[in-house]
Amino acid sequence: MDEARRARLTDWLRAASGDPTLVIEKMALLSGGAIQQNWAVDVSDGRAWVLRTDNAATLAVSHGRAQEFALLRAAFAAGVTVPEPLFLCEDAAVTGAPFFLMRRVAGTAAAHRVVKSETLGGGREACVRALGRELARIHTIRPPRVDLAFLGEPPVDACRAFVADQRAALDRQRTPRPVLEWGLRHLERTAPPPVPVTLCHNDFRTGNIMLDEQGVTAVLDWEFSLWGDPHADLGWLCAKCWRFGSDAQEAGGIGPRAALYEGYGEVDDARVRWWELGAHIRWASIAVDQAERHISGVERNLELALTGHMVPGLEWEILRMVEARDAE
Amino acid sequence: MLSEEPEAADLLATAREVLLNELLPALPPDKAFAARMVANAMAIAARDAAQDAWEPETLARMAALAGDPRAFAAAIRAGRFDPGTPDHGAAAALLDDLTRARCVVSAPRALGKG
Known part of the structure; x- marks a missing residue:
């Protein structure tokens, strides 16, 4: 961030915080995602903050900063362990x-x-x-909520809405995906009846949860949140594709599924399993989109290119899951 | 027959050994991830170069069942290959075979190899 921007940011922070003597002592780019930039900002009087802003190329499905700020406030108020949200600036002229x-x-x-x-x-x-307790707190946030109006109308049937959304995503892609269709058709055939919808974090997985030796220090990355079936979050966390090679620990590669469920409270395991198959399909479709950014030239990048080659492995898992579920 | 050996798969595999055994240990730690990504890309490209042509036979089986990949995908969505339908087994076997062939290049570990 250049001097002029930093000066404008200082002025803005002085006004937002009501501290006219505020000084930015240090700013350093943290390892951010492909979508956002995170800056560590050290402010006078020992204040340690993070500034979160957008990268140039942004995925269409993710929320903007204002929406993410509103989600963070709602989660913080619900007792979820998140970094306390401080100030929002929607004026692009500052930085x-x-x-x-x-x-x-x-x-x-x-x-x-x-x-x-x-x-x-x-x-x-x-x-x-x-982690089960964190999810249970997230799922206490229920519609209608004026502050979360940008999430749109809650779906009547979150499972069928998921199938429809995933099919629409496939229809936007360049290449047909028979295996993902196979998985979606199975989900359609076996969709459980609707349950009352809650806020779903929608990317609650290992890698997006900050830990120290004592416990959870922050649930991060709220940009994909939506109204949905709360079991979707449990399924996303437990899906084999998000265990990072630690397959025996069914809850995110971290620990046993039973302990997660205990922490959460009441869990319909069959629903969670339905969403675990859904998780593989959704991740495969996201991987296709990420690779497409490289292939199309929007963002030439080796990590995006390699993400595309994760799709066949996910498809193999989808076929095995459908086969096992059909045999039940 | 007319092109010079060693071929692409051999070159990639040999270059990858140099990358992993000689270059990676000499790199600063913050460049290790990038180096491993390069090694991964070379491994995928080498497997791709070594794979026999499998698509024509697979596409022919698909055509016999439903048509081109787009028609096949649409037929699956429409429920034409649901369990209990006459072609369910043939469609499932075709999906298995084409996914196995894709995994041989992209994700051999998914098949319990590599």
Whole structure:
């Protein structure tokens, strides 16, 4: 961030915080996602903040900064362990893009480290029990909510809405995907009846949850949240494709499924399994889209290119899951 | 027959060994991830170069069942190959075979190999 932007940011923060003597002591780019940039901002009087803003190329399905800020506020108020949201700036003239600030939280989210650790999050069982409690708190947020109006009308039947949304996503893609269609048709045939919808984080998985040795320090990455079936979040976390090679630990590669369910409260396991198949289909479709950004030239990038080659492995898993479920 | 050996798969595999055994240990830690991605890309490309042509036979089986891949996908969506339909087994076997062939290049570990 150049001097002029930093000066404008300082002025804006002084007004937002009501502290006319505020000084930015240090700014450093943290390892951000493909979509956002996160900056560590050290502010006078020992205040440690994070500034979150958009990258140039943004996925159409993700929420903007203002929406993410509203979600963070709702989650914080519901007792979810999230970084406290501080200030939102929707004026792109300050730094070049909308941004918000939140309190900086310590911990690690790196998936491959998390699944290997016996102690992070307070140990495997304690950690997934805590993750169950976090999800239960997220799912206390229910429609209607004026502050979350941007999420749109809640679906009457979240399972059927998921199938329809995934088919629409496939219809937007360049190449037909018979295996993903096979999985979606199975989901359509076996969809459970609707349940009352709640807020779903919709990307609640290892890698997006920050931990220290004591427990969960932050649930991150709220940009895909929507009104849906709460079991979708449990299914996304438990899906084999998000266990990062630690397959025996069914809750996110971190700990046992039973402990997650205990932490959560009442769980309909059959619904969770339905959503686990859905998770593989959704991730495969996202992977296709990410690779397409590379292939189309929108963003030439080796990581995006390799993500496309994850699709066949996910398809193989989808075929095995459908086969096993049809044999039941 | 007329092109010079070693061929693409051999070159890629050999270059990948150099990358992993000689270059990676000498790289600063923050470049290890990028180097591993390059090694992964080379492994996929090498398997791709070594794979026999499987698509014509697969496309012929698909054509006999439903048509081109788009028609096949649409027929699956419409329920034409649901369990209990006459061609369910043939469609499932075709999906298995084409996915196995795709995994041989992209994700051999999914098949319990590599």
